[in-house]
């Protein structure tokens with residue numbers, strides 16, 4: 001196992017089986033929990049995943065078990081898994097803490113059906129238990145049945161009593177649907193019953209709201225009446241009623257800090273791109289986004305046995321970015337003073353429900369307003385900038401015409417701080433480099449809009465253009481650029497390079513780079529004869545070159561068009577060989593470019 005200098009940290013959930021011993025009516029996994037999977041490789045698959053991640057410098061900071069129902073596997077296999085995780089935390093706990101992550105105990109999400117049979121093993125490994133029940137308990141009887149539709153309530157109530165005495169970290173959560181909403185008084189009574197009568201501390205209780213998933217509809221032929229999701233107003237009413245009831249009681253802190261935690265920035269649902277940190281592994285090696293995501297091939301990132309770890313990691317954020325870019329967004333979000341806390345909520349729920357913003361938007365706003373110290377609203381100027389960056393990553397098609405420039409962060413290697421060695425100084429001393437990086441050599445007219453092509457290496461501005469099927473695209477080329485670094489301009493050519501924001505790994509450095517789609521060369525005499533001359537520039541129609549390759553431009557994925565000449569390109573690579581300071585500061589393509597997406 002390598003100890004790399006800059007390891008990354010991920011949240012790794014493991015579903016040792018997809019099978020579940022229960023058959024809840026609103027289960028978003030639908031029929032996915034019906035089949036028993038082979039259990040031969042349950043421990044070795046987790047071990048392979050952890051070993052392979054660590055070998056790539058990626059440390060799981062959280063190892064949790066999920067399902068299906070993780071406790072439906074044989075006890076001895078479950079014990080081996082818990083032991084594996086326990087030992088893992090012992091070995092890597094310091095690294096996790098040093099990186100600023102909390103060191104959690106081994107954690108399992110369970111429906112509590114088998115809790116009594118496994119409590120001794122859970123005690124042994126001090127497992128943190130998150131149990132799912134239904135409140136009010138009479139709806140547990142109705143919805144959280146076994147596979148044959150029989151009640152599990154008596155068994156679960158007895159296991160809740162056992163859980164109350166369990167010495168390690170524990171909590172329960174429940175899912176709220178329409179029918180729960182209409183039984184709110186009973187819901188409140190049962191919170192009190194579990195807290196005061198059963199003695200299970202409800203401070204850490206978590207409330208989740210159901211949503212209408214494709215799989216659930218498939219399984220139950222359009223959904224079960226009563227399990228439909230709440231409207232946004234109902235969610236707020238639900239929250240306010242709980243507030244009225246528990247404010248001033250010993251459960252007030254729980255209500256404010258934990259009960260609705262899933263809808264706060266502490267959860268994955270508020271990530272700009274959850275695909276860069278959250279992974280769910282199944283025992284056959286399939287990797288999905290998360291428990292929700294495992295019900296949909298769209299949220300599949302690859303297979304541990306067939307794909308490399310870098311490819312799986314890469315697929316994670318690319319998949320989410322691509323889904324995000326495909327989903328429409330509500331314009332209200334781009335002026336919402338809470339966008340950085342929310343980022344439109346869970347992408348899976350939006351994909352399934354076809355909503356254009358978080359399904360708990362109104363409730364979230366109530367939560368933010370109730371804790372302004374933690375969630376102060378952002379001002380309009382900040383939100384404008386943030387929204388532009390957010391759109392750039394997740395909602396490219398939400399850019400309006402002319403809303404094309406945004407600031408990006410620029411990274412400069414720290415050890416090159418000395419002014420003499422700075423890239424700008426190196427360029428200032430070299431006239432050919434000045435030409436390579438010049439912002440006045442190339443421009444582009446797309447329909448009625450003019451763009452200046454600039455190098456991304458020196459500037460933190462990016463032009464983002466929209467091209468559509470019938471766009472006319474003219475490249476403007478300064479006429480003397482083909483004479484730069486060229487004793488025989490006739491042997492020099494213009495070079496167009498097109499890349500796409502789907503990443504690939506290559507080269508000795510194994511860097512993730514944008515994928516090259518195609519290059520196009522046109523020699524100087526040919527360029528002159530194909531172009532019209534306007535002032536100092538050739539105007540060269542590249543519409544057909546782009547159209548010819550339009551199948552390669554994916555919906556919602558950005559592309560880059562770089563422009564330079566053969567001789568300037570050669571000079572850049574020669575300079576890299578001669579000058580290490582230049583090389584390290586100009587490792588990405590330095591040529592003027594424009595970023596575009598194709599609709």
Ligand code: SF4
Nearest residue numbers: 020022023024027111
């Ligand atoms: S316990 Fe969980 S996984 Fe099992 S059927 Fe119910 S909701 Fe689905």
Ligand code: SF4
Nearest residue numbers: 268269274290346348
């Ligand atoms: S799809 Fe939703 S639930 Fe799954 S990791 Fe992303 S934000 Fe979280």
Ligand code: SF4
Nearest residue numbers: 333336342357358361
């Ligand atoms: S709180 Fe609502 S309006 Fe604001 S960003 Fe989130 S989903 Fe959009």
